[in-house]
Amino acid sequence: MSARRVIVIGSGPGGSAFGALMAHAGHHVTILERNGFSGGKCSSLPHGGYVVDTGVHMFGRGPLGPFGEVSRILGVGPRWSAATPAFTLSLSGGHKLEMASSIAHPVSLLNFLKGHLRGWQRMGWTSTAVKSLHELGPARLFSLARGFNDRRYPLYGELQDVCVRDFFSSISDCDDFLRTFHAQAMLTMVLPWHRASMGEFAYILASTMRASRLCYPRGGSGAIPASFLRALERRGGEIRLGCEVASIEIAGGRARGVITAEGEFIPGDTVVSSAGLRRTIELAGRDAFPAVYVDRADGLRDSEAFIAVKFFLDRKISSIRTPCLLHMPGLSPHGMFDYLEDGSIPAELFLFVTAPGRWDPSLVPPGGDCLIFGVPAPSRLDRGAQAEALLDLAEEMAAAIFPEISAATVAVERIMCTDVSCLSGRISGDCIGIAQEVGQSGSFRPRSATPVDGLFLAGADAGGRGIGTEMAADSALRLYWQLKV
Ligand SMILES: Cc1cc2nc3c(=O)[nH]c(=O)nc-3n(C[C@H](O)[C@H](O)[C@H](O)COP(=O)(O)OP(=O)(O)OC[C@H]3O[C@@H](n4cnc5c(N)ncnc54)[C@H](O)[C@@H]3O)c2cc1C
The missing domain is CATH 3.50.50.60 (FAD/NAD(P)-binding domain)
Structure with missing residues (x-):
């Protein structure tokens, strides 16, 4: 050589x-x-x-x-570092469910059941199964399930021309079910579901579920x-x-x-x-x-952006026990990210919150903490005013989800698309x-x-x-x- x-x-x-x-x-x-x-x-x-x-x-x-x-x-x-439970699902109405990295873990199953029985989140499994069977037929359903479990990931190519919205809307009418997958597409590909490729999403879902290892580097x-x-x-x-x-x-x-x-x-x-x-x-x-x-x-x-507001805390707050939290807004799954395109401010945001000090205590001062609230935002640099308003709303929501946060906060910092563009050298604040x-x-x-x-x-x-x-x-x-x- x-x-x-x-x-x-x-x-x-x-x-x-x-x-x-x-x-x-x-x-x-x-x-x-x-x-x-x-x-x-x-x-x-x-x-x-x-x-x-x-x-x-x-x-x-x-x-x-x-x-x-x-x-x-x-x-x-x-x-x-890994943790169990790994993340908290925060739902509109103030309800919280703790989840493990794997959906099949007893912690996740029990909390899914709890959310269902209390009516906090109804995933509509039965109606979705009936609709899938009716719309796709047993042979297609079987072939999709087999493709999903295949380590060669055949669905990556097979579903590349289908968007995430069309795929999931064809198998379910349940809002909680659809909202979950729209939010997942945003979290993993930073795209609204009508743009996101189902082939790529099927690969992401299958490979992350197979690994079941939500984690963070020390x-x-x-x-x-x-x-x-x-x-x-x-x-x-x-x-x-x-x-x-x-x-x-x-x-x-x-x-x-x-x-x-x-x-x-x-x-x-x-x-x-x-x-x-x-x-x-x-x-x-x-x-x-x-x-x-x-x-x-x-x-x-390019993908869209995540902007962020970071809270530096002088103490740990007890209303979050996991190193990560996903807040699901109580909005229609079809319109929850329309604001990326129309420039509006929604009533409630999807939030991706991490607490790196919960994975690795050496990242925060003794007894302190840091919570980072990520908010999907348009990647264009000329939408600064909208981005500031989105982060104002994120701060309001932070105080509602974590009532002790204001008293514990010693500093707040915002990360805008212009900051991300400086990090990457690209002409937009795109995330991915x-x-x-x-x-x-x-x-x-x-x-x-x-x-x-x-x-x-x-x-x-x-x-x-x-x-x-x-x-x-x-x-x-x-x-x-x-x-x-
Ligand atoms: C807010 C935010 C949240 C994210 N969350 C996640 C997450 O939870 N999980 C996840 O997996 N990913 C996440 N991502 C996405 C992830 O960070 C990117 O996809 C990844 O960093 C891309 O890696 P890269 O090496 O391709 O590019 P980059 O990380 O952008 O690195 C490119 C490098 O090239 C340098 N460069 C550019 N031009 C030049 C030049 N002319 N000369 C010399 N150097 C140059 C830049 O300075 C930069 O250091 C997130 C991104 C952001 C912004």
């Missing part, structure tokens, strides 16, 4: 995993990161006595997903890329922080290296960008690609990357290889599948298997 000279642009989950894997395989790797810290959208920074995620993160598969596979190849990786979300970067350096690779790539050098249809914002030329025979597909095209120059490739990239849409939506998912998803020899994409814009960070790591793994020899 002749060693490649690899330049990786970006140190998020995709770039750090890919760089470390290639260094492990004996290649010469340099990662260039424009921020003064590593991790991209999956980073954690010190803040007073707290270590705080820059986003609001939770991991569906942890050591059993692509991060685990990267760690097994490298021989090192993050240490994962040291914060940023510990994942940080552990890969340590592995990179141990293998002689280099990470340069605060080093922005200004252009990718192409000559004779081949990538030859990059030029930094400081004007330094760094040669490389393989350039792998995790800066995103469209940004990579700009860096290399649009003329370097066939017009049809550039047009296609221009037409792709290129959206996993109908028409750009499955076989339509951009590939890691580009039309330029020696220029590739890694990360959440190309080649992988799954949830956010895990999709970025999956993309890195697939490209590594392609390029390692």
Whole structure:
């Protein structure tokens, strides 16, 4: 094997995993990161006595997903924390149900039953079974169930052209059932269900249910890329922080290296960008690609955003016992995320709340806590006023769900789309990357290889599948298997 000279642009989950894997395989790797810290959208920074995620993160598969596979190849990786019960389902009306990572765990089953018997949440299992049988017929239902259980995930391709709304509306009329899946699509793909691909969603549901391992890395979300970067350096690779790539050098249809914002030329025979597909095209120059490739990239849409409000607390509050909480608004499942498109403010929000100090006490001062409230929001940067109003509502809801929060709060901080765009270097505050939506998912998803020899994409814009960070790591793994020899 002749060693490649690899330049990786970006140190998020995709770039750090890919760089470390290639260094492990004996290649010469340099990662260039424009921020003064590593991790991209999956980073954690010190803040007073707290270590705080820059986003609001939770991991569906942890050591059993692509991060685990990267760690097994490298021989090192993050240490994962798990908890039972893992999350609280907060329902409109102030009811709370605690759930384990697995839906089949006795804690989850008992609480589902409790919610049903008390009329807090009626999933309509019987009416859904009857409607599914009537609409799909037994043969189709059987084939879907078999596909769902198949480790080769055939539904990923089979359902790529169906949106999540059409699939679930065809099998159920029950509001609680439909609301649950609309919220899940938003949580995992950050898309309203009429855009989200059912193929991608079936893959996410099947793979996370198989793993049943809702977890979080010790040291914060940023510990994942940080552990890969340590592995990179141990293998002689280099990470340069605060080093922005200004252009990718192409000559004779081949990538030859990059030029930094400081004007330094760094040669490389393989350039792998995790800066995103469209940004990579700009860096290399649009003329370097066939017009049809550039047009296609221009037409792709990004996911929507999660903005957040972070509460720094001087004590633990007793109204949350789990490291994560999902609040389900009592709104119609069909209109609950309309505000992303029409600019309105809904009566109630879907909230994704994490308490990283409950997974890893070293992230908060002794006795203290930090609650991060994530709110789905439009990713466009020109919707700042709407985003502020959404976070005002999130703060009001926080006080209603956790009555002791105001007295315990020592500081509050907001994360807006402009902050996320600074973390990623993208022109929107999108959470995931290129959206996993109908028409750009499955076989339509951009590939890691580009039309330029020696220029590739890694990360959440190309080649992988799954949830956010895990999709970025999956993309890195697939490209590594392609390029390692
Ligand atoms: C608020 C929020 C909540 C989220 N919640 C979850 C969650 O719960 N679970 C989950 O799995 N995922 C979650 N995600 C999504 C996840 O963080 C992203 O999908 C993932 O980080 C994408 O990884 P990446 O490596 O492709 O890109 P990024 O993490 O965006 O990294 C790209 C890196 O490239 C660098 N870069 C860009 N341009 C240049 C350049 N010209 N020169 C040098 N460097 C450059 C950037 O600075 C950045 O560090 C969340 C994201 C956000 C914002």
